[in-house]
Amino acid sequence: MRAASGSGPFDSPGTATYQHIMRGTFITFEGGxxxxxxxxxxxxxxYLRASGRTVIETREPGGSPFAERLRGFILDPDLPPHEPISEALLFYAARADHIASVIRPALExxxxxxxxxxxxxxxxxQGAAGHLEQTVIDQLETLVVGMMQPDLxxxxxxxxxxxxxxxxxxxxGTDGYEARGVAYHERLRAGFLDLAARHSERFHVLDGxxxxxxIAARVRETVARRLGAA
Ligand SMILES: Nc1ncnc2c1ncn2[C@@H]1O[C@H](COP(=O)(O)OP(=O)(O)O)[C@@H](O)[C@H]1O
Ligand SMILES: [Mg+2]
Incomplete structure (x- = not known):
């Protein structure tokens, strides 16, 4: 776990308790x-299991029984038009349950x-390529994710x-996002690269x-280095 960022409900950055509890490593994969x-x-x-580590593989949206139910709803291509904030709240509703019931206990x-x-x-x-202001996402992020940011x-x-x-x-099959045009997916790509540049301490950009x-060899190398240093 990455120390001290934000002040979510689980946050106690810099305290002995925090350092003591969060012993696991949180790794995410992103991209189009x-x-x-x-x-x-x-x-x-x-690879990590073969080297004797306990690994939880999970995904978003989803990752817990409650969040998986929301996943089906969120990715439904026939969803009626709705507000960007409503869509974001659905993602964070799913994420809150996923963190509380799967991610946080596993890291502990x-x-x-x-x-x-x-x-x-x-x-x-929802932000860079969508219609939601970054400050709104930042607030939801602080509220729901807090310190549970990925290490890598x-x-x-x-x-x-x-x-x-x-x-x-x-x-x-095609979900509502895959069905959008190439120009939209170009905005996604640029958005991801911009985010990676702004958070270079945890991002590793690889050529998909x-x-x-x-690719797998480079991922293993980076993770082994991070785990070795932990
Ligand atoms: N480096 C690669 N080169 C060629 N094909 C790949 C590569 N990585 C994944 N694939 C194939 O491309 C498809 C999409 O990969 P997947 O891992 O499902 O992507 P994502 O989860 O990002 O949508 C799969 O059929 C997979 O086998
Ligand atoms: Mg996939």
Whole structure:
């Protein structure tokens, strides 16, 4: 866990209790559709388990029974038009439960938590490429996430055409976000890169167009370094 940022309900930055409780490592994968997040999350989980670590693999939106129910609702392409703030509140409603019932307990037990998308996706989809002001997201982030920020975030950067073609070939159906045009996905890409530049202490940007194994090796190297230093 990353120390001392924000002042959420779980926050007690800098205290002995905080340092003592949060022994696990929180790793997130971010990027556009088809960039390889789920693939790399699984490969990293396999690697860490093989090296004897306890790993929780999870995803957003979703990750807990309650949040998974909200996921189905949020990603429904037939959802009637609604306010951007309403959409953001749904994501944070799901996230609050996911943190309280899955992420926080796992980190307290000292596990590695690997999450396929997290708050950075909200910042980019609802913020940079959406219609919500950054300050609104910042407030929700403080309220719901507080100090539960990732220790490491891998951004898989990829040309939207390639990512969308991969997602299509994967054939899992199209959600409301995948259905939007390439220009929208270009804004997402730029939003993620901007976020990574502003939070370079936790972000690692990787070329999602590289072969899977080459990306996985770089992810392993970075994580091993971080765990070694922990
Ligand atoms: N580096 C890669 N090179 C080529 N294909 C890839 C690579 N990474 C993932 N894929 C394939 O692309 C598709 C999308 O990958 P996935 O991990 O599901 O992406 P995401 O979770 O980011 O949407 C899958 O069929 C996967 O096997
Ligand atoms: Mg995926």
């Amino acid at each position: 559709e088809g960039s390889g997040k789920s693939t790399q999350a699984r490969l990293l989980a396999d 037990r000292g596990s590695c938590v690997i999450c396929d998308r997290f708050s950075d996706s909200t910042r980019v989809y 975030t891998f951004l898989l950067d990829i040309a939207p055409e390639l990512g969308l073609a991969r997602a299509k070939a994967r054939g899992a 167009g590289d072969p899977k194994d080459a």
